[in-house]
Amino acid sequence: MAFLEIDNVCKSFGPVDVLKNISLDVEEGGFLVLVGPSGCGKSTLLNTIAGLEGLTTGEIRIDGDVIDDLPPAERNIAMVFQSYALYPNMNVGQNIAFGLEMRGMPKAERDAKVQEVAKTLQIEALLERRPGQLSGGQRQRVAMGRALVRNPKLFLFDEPLSNLDAKLRVDMRTEIKRMHQTFGTTIVYVTHDQIEAMTLGTKIAVLKGGIVQQYGTPAEIYNNPSNLFVADFMGSPAMNLIPVEIDGSWVRLTRDGDDPLVLDFDQLPASVGNMSGKQVIMGIRPEAITDSQGGAATRASSHRTVTAKCRIDVVEPAGADIFAITALGGKEVVTRLHQDWVGQAGQNHDLVFNLDKVVFFDAQSGERLR
């Protein structure tokens, strides 16, 4: 039995169905990330777990106990809000202590707890300040302190980093990860940033239109997306999604002003092989298409590679790697080359395709062909 169980939860606002049969579970100490585009129902799901919104149907359990009918304060859940929601009229110490005060904890005990939390988060020097006098990162830390001090069973985070600048976002991401590791708390974390999802989560649920598109570990989601939406949404640069023709075990990719590129898979799953003459999308991540130097490593680690000459249209050095863009199947295809690669745009170069990493989708339904 999992620690947090979300069982067939539906939620509608009047006629609008926002959550549709959501079922997820998290182990104790797990880190579940809910990710998806704006308006897909992430915050709504989080609010139903917190008790700030009621469910329409379904059940939520913590440690086996149904919590649907408990008011938010009795669920033993703490939440860090997107805006941090620090009480503007109280100083940092009072902000952190407020939840304890409402639960009737005596002042001396409260103060000790606040000190302890402030120490862990290194905000002792800020306790007398008002939220208005803090920087974004400091506010974020206070908001976490307010959640931590109550020692809850479950933490909820609603896009806590979305309003910070890029550098601070990376720092705070690390800090949240460290907090998770030190305290071993169970966390449900909402973001629409797929990099945050990949780096933080032990499990990721990808949502779209109130439906769970895929639920799995970051590696499963990244390597084995279950449909076109997930494939496109997770990863940066995104997975290349190329329309192809299936011909036995051959996969044919058209090329402008050139012969089609044919990838010989030797053996294709039956579901893909049966699709000859139908519309199929091949998905391949940029790092699975590399130059001959990077290809050496690829060849060593994978079963099947294909090397082919392709025209490089654009070269984009990105420091650690070089992204080169070619055209296949009428699509721009991003490839990820070794940083020492030298070559000119507009010329043909050898590219190595790692066929182990290729996935196929039914273009009609968007579903994965396995």
Added chain:
Amino acid sequence: MSSYASQKSAIGAGKLVRAALYAVLILFAVYYLLPLFVMLVNSVKTLDEIRGGNMMSLPEHFTFEPWLTAWSTAQIGVEPTGLRPFFVNSLFLVVPAVVISATLGALNGYVLTKWRFPGDKIIFGLMLFACFIPFQIVLIPMARILGLIGLAGTTSGLVLVHVVYGLGFTTLFFRNYYAAFPDELIKAAKMDGAGFIRTFTRILLPSSGPIIVVTVIWQFTNIWNDFLFGASFADFDSMPMTVALNNLVSSSTGVKEYNVHFAGAILAALPTLVVYIVSGRYFVRGLMAGAVKG
């Protein structure tokens, strides 16, 4: 060179515009301050001097007599009581009426924005509508209701009238203010275990300074200056200041003591002036800064 010259002339033109602006502003200020000036200087003159001289001139014989008369010995009704008892009446009317209507307005605003319920928009719409009902329309039904509940002619009755009539405005003020108050703060308070009342008193109210000041100024001046309700619903013992002042000024017997009238009128206006000056100082903005990421 030429650009320097044109720049210089531009600065010159700017100065001219500014001077004209100030001239106009000063003109308007004088225009508005003139009546106050006339009232002030004539309230400290003797009656003879007013009759014989110029309204605008400064007093030759400075005297406080008219103020004392207006305050404590002027003939309002049968007794020479001055305005003092009616000033007290007005205070006993305005303080509870302002406190009650502002408190209820704040609670209404809180519920209408943070504890929404089906039909809340309609209720708010109806309350808004109350702001547009003219005084005259409610006079007769109100008189009837006051009679029915036995509050006719009492200060409590007047308090009730002003609370009911002011509720639309105070609700509107607080609702609009609280609508901009971040919902996440309310959610955070819920998660922290604060209930309906404590969320209001601990989170919302401490951030409501500016709107409380606005509401108090608005309600205080309106209720203090009200004449129609006072004249309609109060009897002699509960008569507010404005009605008493009218009785003083329009009493038909004897000579018109203009200096006393001026002093009385200033006395009647003084509390609203004080409210403006005192609470204006607390009109602090930016209390919300820092509540939300910025």
